[in-house]
Amino acid sequence: MGTLVTNNQLVQMQNGWGVTYSPTYICALKGSTVVLNCTYTCPSTINGFSTTVERIFWFTKQQDQEPLDLRADSGYAGRVQYHCDEKRCSLTITDLRESDSARYKFRFMTNGTGGNYIGVPGVNLIVTGMDNKSCNRVVFTDRKICAFRGSSVDIYCTYDSFGDITSKFWYSPHPDHRWRKSTNLIEDSRYASRVQVLETERGHSTLKISDLRVSDAAEYRFELRTRSSEFKNGPFGTILTVKDAPTAPSVLISPAGDIIKHTSVTLTCITKANPAPEYTWYKKDQSLLSKEAQLVLNSVQTSDSGEYYCSAENLLERRTSKYAFIDVKYGPETATLSVSPSGEIVEGSSVTLACSSDANPAANYTWLKGNKTLLQGQESIYNISSISPEDRGSYFCKAENQYGQFNSTSLFLDVLYAPKLPSVSVSPSGEIVKGSRVNLTCSSDANPAANYTWYKENENSPVASGEIFTVTAFRAEHSGNYYCEAMNRRGTHRSTLRLIVMARVRTSAVIGSVSVGLLVIILIAVFLWMRCLFYRRQESSTGQAKAEEPPGDRAKPDVDPVYSNLPTAGPRRTRKQKETLHYSSMRFFQSEGDILYSNGRPAGSRRKAKKQVEDDEVDYTTVKPHTASRPSGARSPETREDSSCLYSTVKPR
Structure with missing residues (x-):
């Protein structure tokens, strides 16, 4: 109060x-x-x-x-x-x-x-009464004042007088001093140089005592004197109590050391004060928590971490302690894995995996793909700068500190990429017979899975779609150069491999389907053979003179000849013998590398005898250009031939 x-x-x-x-x-x-x-x-x-x-x-x-x-x-x-x-x-x-x-x-x-x-x-x-002039009064502002040792205090009063005031002063009826008369404090040696009396206006007086001592605790009064009377303030004045200032409170945390989650902690506010103070506990930026000298936190949680302080207050003063920090330790309780970017992951892009965990102290992280450890340390981020299909798989992180560990759920990375170079195969792999079933298969590594389109060379429109192109009944017009195209939403890739597929046919079918181009090739071959025969006869008549001709005077061939062990010219054959000749089917390619399959074998079919010429069998073969090899400098009149000739060994059946 x-x-x-x-x-x-x-x-x-x-x-x-x-x-x-x-x-x-x-x-x-x-x-x-x-x-x-x-x-x-x-x-x-x-x-x-x-x-x-x-x-x-x-x-x-x-x-x-x-x-x-x-x-x-x-x-x-x-x-x-x-x-x-x-x-x-x-x-x-x-x-x-x-x-x-x-x-x-x-x-x-x-x-x-x-x-x-x-x-x-x-x-x-x-x-x-009407004639009474002694209606004086003194009123004190405070009945009681408490102050600390060493501080200063002001004691106030107001006064009224109906007579002329001759003197006024402050005094203390201290029980240890038996004065006969009230003594002015300014004249009291106990208060030397420590007492001032201030009066800023009539009727108001202030007693100021500085550097308070415990011995200054007393009741202080004000005395008013007039010419005709002496007036004291009455039975009471202002009572001053001087106390030692409470020591600054300090906070003791028990038990000492780390504070682990779910354990109990006691905070004690320690101070010296007289009279005994009241205690109040606070958490920074929060309202009061307790009014006791001890604050007990049972089963501490992470939310209990923070700065605490206490105050000690009595009638004299309120003092506050410094902050005491409580840091609740605990192992990882969560581990959340996230990926950036969050959308589709494309081959070659940069992908970042982030692992977040709630732990104190901060967790260390272990990055794993399946059962394989990728990275360990304080890094909560795992970066793949240029992701590839080999990086596809399930990832997870493990957060741990000295108080526990926690594994995140798995995160599957699906790497999208355009089709790789397609591979092409043909089934059956051997010879292809007219009317047989042929499967061309195209495969490519892609994510998402590729769609396949088949093309035939020199044709703009696709001939089929799907991984397998099937020709149920193969005919001659199906022969040709094929390639496939693999495509998904990430890109397109065409096969570089070319397929040349030819069918084996019987004599009657071949004769009926001989193209004009093939006839031209046969005529050219016959013309070249006759021309070569003419040159051989001419060379045999010129003899040694032709052999001594300077090399520089000879015509240089444009193309190396291909020799195929032709027999020397013999006696003229009869008409019947000529009819037993075997014709050669020739097909030219730019290079041997362009040819995957070339299924040409002699057909052995026979036809019933209606005409003599139809009884004869014709074999077709594929002729490929090549360069004959011979020792360096070897030259013979018997082997010199025109470089523009192609020869093929034709054997009668």
């Missing part, structure tokens, strides 16, 4: 209850009228119920140990009135009598249990 007086107003407050008197001292003449004023306050609720003021009154004495309402006191009958509203109440007394001199107090009563209050000390009324 504290007491405050300002401008002759006495304010008494306690837990929301209070009465303020203004003024607190009145000196009035007999027969006059006086008005005493006060205001009052009370809590809005008591024990959870709304507070209502039910009765108010003024009194000076008690009856049957209860305050007696002035309106019921026979001594004031017909002379008192109350004027109360909005927590203000005034008492008007008319026709004052000297017996009315007393201390007047105000009481209000509420509907709550224990909700009655009396404002003290009240208003001191002095009634004097």
Whole structure:
């Protein structure tokens, strides 16, 4: 409870209850009228119920140990009135009598249990006669003051006098000093150089004591003297209590060392104070937690981490400790794996895996693909700068510290890429017979799986789609150069391999399907053979002269001849012998590398004898150009031939 007086107003407050008197001292003449004023306050609720003021009154004495309402006191009958509203109440007394001199107090009563209050000390009324000039008064601002040793304190009072003041001073009726007369503190050696009296205006006096000592604890009063009288402030003044300042509180955390999640922790606020202080615990940026000297945290959680401090407060002062930090340790409780970018992952792009974990201290991370460890350390990020199909698979991370570990769920990385170089195969792999079933198969490594389209060379439109191109009944027009195209949404890739597929046919089929180009080739071959025969005869007639001709005078061949062990010319054959000749089917390619399959074998079919020429069998063979090899410098008249000739060994069946 504290007491405050300002401008002759006495304010008494306690837990929301209070009465303020203004003024607190009145000196009035007999027969006059006086008005005493006060205001009052009370809590809005008591024990959870709304507070209502039910009765108010003024009194000076008690009856049957209860305050007696002035309106019921026979001594004031017909002379008192109350004027109360909005927590203000005034008492008007008319026709004052000297017996009315007393201390007047105000009481209000509420509907709550224990909700009655009396404002003290009240208003001191002095009634004097017309010839009495000694109506002086002294009012102190504070009834009690507590201060710390070494600090300074100000003690205030106001005073009034109806006579000329001859002297005024502060004194202390200390029990250890038996003065005959009140001694001015300024003249007291105990307060030498530590006491000042300040009076900024008439009727207001301030006693200032600096560098307080424990021995300064005492009651301080003010004395007023006039020519005709001496007035002291009455039975009480301001009581000063000097205490040693409480030491700054400190916080002790028990047990010492690391604080592990789910354990208990005790924080103790340590200080020295007199009187014993009240303690309050706070967590930074949060409201108070406890009013005890110890704060116990049972089964601490991660949310309990933070800065704590305590305050110690008594009537003298409130002191606050420094922050004490609680850091709750725990193992990883989560491990979340994420990937960036979050959309489709394309071959060659940069992919970053991030592992986040809640742990204290921070976790170390182990990166794994399947059961294979990729990386270990403090890095929570695993980066693949240029991802490839080989990086496809399931990844997860493991977070761990000295208090535990936690594995994330697996994350599957699916790497998308355009089709690789397609490979092409033909089935059956051997000779292909007309009318047989032929499967051309194209395969390519791609993600997502590729779609396949088949093309035939020199044709713009595709001939088929799908991984397998099937010709159910192969015919001559199916022969040719094929390639496949593999495509997905990431790109397209064509096979570089060319297939040349030819069918084996029988004699009657071949004769019926001989193209004009093949006939031209046969005629050219016959023409070249006859021309070569002519040159051989001419060379045999020229003899040695032809052999001695300078090499530089010979015509240089444009193309190396191909020799195939032709027999020398013999006697002329009969018509029947000529009809047994075998013709050669020739097909030219740019290079041997262009040919995968060339299924040409002699057909052995026979036809029934209708004509003599149809009884003969014709064999076809594929002739490929090649360069004959011979020793360097070897030259013979018997082997020199025109370089523009192609020869093929033709054997009768």
